[in-house]
Each structure stands twice: as C-alpha cells, then as structure tokens.
Amino acid sequence: MSRPPTFTPPPGTRAHVLRTARGDFAALVGAPESGPVRGTALLLPGFTGSKEDFIALHGPLSAAGYRSVAVDGRGQYQTAGPSDDERPYAQAELARDVLAQAAALGPARVHLLGHSLGGLVARAAVIADPAPFASLTLMASGPAAVSLPQRQRVELLQQALGTLDMAQVWEAIQAMEATGDVVDVRGDEEDLRRRWLSNSPAQLIATGRQLCTEPDRVDELAAVAPAVHVLSGERDDAWPVPLLDEMARRLKAERSVIAGAEHSPNTDRPDETAAALAAFWHRHPAQDR
Numbered sequence: 001m002s003r004p005p006t007f008t009p010p011p012g013t014r015a016h017v018l019r020t021a022r023g024d025f026a027a028l029v030g031a032p033e034s035g036p037v038r039g040t041a042l043l044l045p046g047f048t049g050s051k052e053d054f055i056a057l058h059g060p061l062s063a064a065g066y067r068s069v070a071v072d073g074r075g076q077y078q079t080a081g082p083s084d085d086e087r088p089y090a091q092a093e094l095a096r097d098v099l100a101q102a103a104a105l106g107p108a109r110v111h112l113l114g115h116s117l118g119g120l121v122a123r124a125a126v127i128a129d130p131a132p133f134a135s136l137t138l139m140a141s142g143p144a145a146v147s148l149p150q151r152q153r154v155e156l157l158q159q160a161l162g163t164l165d166m167a168q169v170w171e172a173i174q175a176m177e178a179t180g181d182v183v184d185v186r187g188d189e190e191d192l193r194r195r196w197l198s199n200s201p202a203q204l205i206a207t208g209r210q211l212c213t214e215p216d217r218v219d220e221l222a223a224v225a226p227a228v229h230v231l232s233g234e235r236d237d238a239w240p241v242p243l244l245d246e247m248a249r250r251l252k253a254e255r256s257v258i259a260g261a262e263h264s265p266n267t268d269r270p271d272e273t274a275a276a277l278a279a280f281w282h283r284h285p286a287q288d289r
Helices: 058-063 089-106 117-128 148-163 166-178 188-199 201-213 218-224 241-249 270-283
Strands: 011-018 025-029 039-044 064-069 108-115 131-137 227-233 254-258
Touching: 011 058, 011 064, 011 089, 025 089, 025 201, 039 089, 039 117, 039 270, 058 064, 058 270, 089 117, 108 117, 117 131, 117 201, 117 218, 131 270, 148 166, 148 201, 148 270, 166 188, 188 270, 218 241, 227 241, 227 270, 241 254, 254 270
Parallel strands: 039 064, 039 108, 108 131, 131 227, 227 254
Antiparallel strands: 011 025, 025 064
C-alpha cells in the first residue's frame, strides 16, 4: 500500500464530499489557483489505501493546470460501506461507483487514474463504458492477478480478517513488519492506524480476492479504451516491470517509468510522477462528452 508522507492536505487542496447517484464519496480536491483548468483527473487508490495516497500530487498537478479529485472508494477510510457484506464490493459494483463519480465531475470527460487495485477497478469501469473518460492511466497495475508472493501476503491477510478484529490485525501486521515479513510502515503511524481501522473488513476481503484472481482483460480494454498510459516505478513487487512493459505494448499505450520509485511512484517520487501525468494529459485533452 502507499504510505503518504502526511494526511494533512497541502495549501490549495481541500476535503470534499463528492455526491453521486450511487452515494457520497470522501475526496480531496486540488485545483489551479488561477488561469484555465485544462482538465479534471479522477484518482483511485489501491488496496488498503486511501485518497491521501495522492496527497503529494495535487500541488504539481494544480500548477500544471489540472483539477485533481482523489477519492476513497466504497468501504475505504472515510467513505461508508457495509462491514459484513461483500456484495457491494464486487468489481462490477465498484466500477459502477467510478462511472457515477465521473458523471458527477462532468460534463467534460475526465482523466481516470487507478493505482494498483484501483487500476483494476478503473479498467473495469472503462470496459463497461469508455464514454466518460478522456484517458486512462494504469499506475503500478498489471494485466491480471498480482505476483505469487503478493498473493500469499494478501491471502494471509484475508485469513487474519476472518478470525481477528481490525485492531488485532493491525497489531499482527506491526509484528510482522518488525521481523521484515511485510513491507515496513512509514509516515505517521497513528494516521495509518486510524485509516486501517476505518476500512471495511468486507471490502478488504472482497478486493483482496480480486487482486488474487483477476483475469487478463487487456484485450477487452484495448478494444474500447481511450488513450492509455502505463506508469510505474523502476521496480515493482506486485506486477514485475517487464510484465507492465508487455501490457503497454499490447495496449499500444504510452509508457512512463519513474526512476527511483517502486510500487507507489505517487508517494516515492511525486513530482516526477505528476510531471509524467501532466505531459500525457496535455497530449490527450479532455472534451465534452
């Protein structure tokens, strides 16, 4: 998961409730202080993440002329969702949420970005209806299920969620991180703990299963997609970089590799990531639907 350097919005970025036909979604919104807005970007976080994962992107994207809207998905952090019913977290349901979010941000088409799990959901939304989207960026998100080591970690987490409460699972994660069995915690630990405890267990179980079982839908996406951008760090433990390279070739997508970044270029190298995103969006301007 991404670990933002802070949970405090920077100047020019505000907390917002995005009201849609499918309910309300907690959001952080950045916008240019002056001059025309070149387009709107809808940013979807990954597994166990939240809208704060993009917090360092809002400033440079605003400076480049873009309104950026990062959302908590259903059952993520500050967006409500049932804790014991997995049905609202089926991928098709999450994709419908994204289409509703895009509709609420119209009338112009939006630039859609999904990080990791968010990329799988974004892909499903575009396959269901490409019309609302000017472009799609898959950030550190691959063609099918995550790598075997990551599947094993997700499955271990799912087992824990089936027997322990969220606080107990958090403590178990901390113990595993201390031994090096799981990636280390960075950032403000209390904020990270608060975010974890606010997640719906049913959402984590359902979306974790998606990460482990996702089929290859690249050809489906290629048949309908708008302009596509595959962006990653130079190393990735969820989907190996050569696999992302091959996916980009299959999609005839633009490809960006962020030097010095791993699975979360949005937090590892935010300025470089924002520059690559803005350059891509400049080449594919949003228009009314």
